[in-house]
Amino acid sequence: MTEFDKKKYPYQEKTYLLNGIAMEVHRILGRGFLEIVYKDALEYEFKNRKIKYEREKEYLIAYKDTILPHKFYADFVVFDKIILEVKAQEGIVEEHYSQVINYLAVSKCKIGLIYNFGSPSLEIKRVIL
Numbered sequence: 001m002t003e004f005d006k007k008k009y010p011y012q013e014k015t016y017l018l019n020g021i022a023m024e025v026h027r028i029l030g031r032g033f034l035e036i037v038y039k040d041a042l043e044y045e046f047k048n049r050k051i052k053y054e055r056e057k058e059y060l061i062a063y064k065d066t067i068l069p070h071k072f073y074a075d076f077v078v079f080d081k082i083i084l085e086v087k088a089q090e091g092i093v094e095e096h097y098s099q100v101i102n103y104l105a106v107s108k109c110k111i112g113l114i115y116n117f118g119s120p121s122l123e124i125k126r127v128i129l
Helices: 003-008 012-029 035-048 094-107
Strands: 053-059 072-078 082-087 111-116 123-128
Touching: 012 035, 012 082, 012 111, 012 123, 035 053, 035 072, 035 082, 053 094, 072 094, 082 094, 094 111, 094 123
Parallel strands: 082 111
Antiparallel strands: 053 072, 072 082, 111 123
16 A cells, blocks of 8 residues: 555555444344444444444534533544444435534544445445545
């Protein structure tokens, strides 16, 4: 992999691993469950594979000289570098991209993955900041 590729697609090996795990979860569970079920299955896989992760990681939002009272919670932060957002609905929409971009900005992570388990085939979208 060239330096250009590393900048264009950061953490490619790690995202490839995560995508494979998500595909396995989708293959076994299929579609139709609530998001929480897919999150539980992903967490099971992360634990069994000894992958470093945090679930529902809390982030504070700074505004000028204050911290706002409302926080955001990333579904997962994996390897301390990748935001992973789980959906279970028909299609990934612009709002999901905006959400992940905001999460990346606040978390200082460089890459986000959106997994949508609500379609016949797993939908995977990569968001790079």
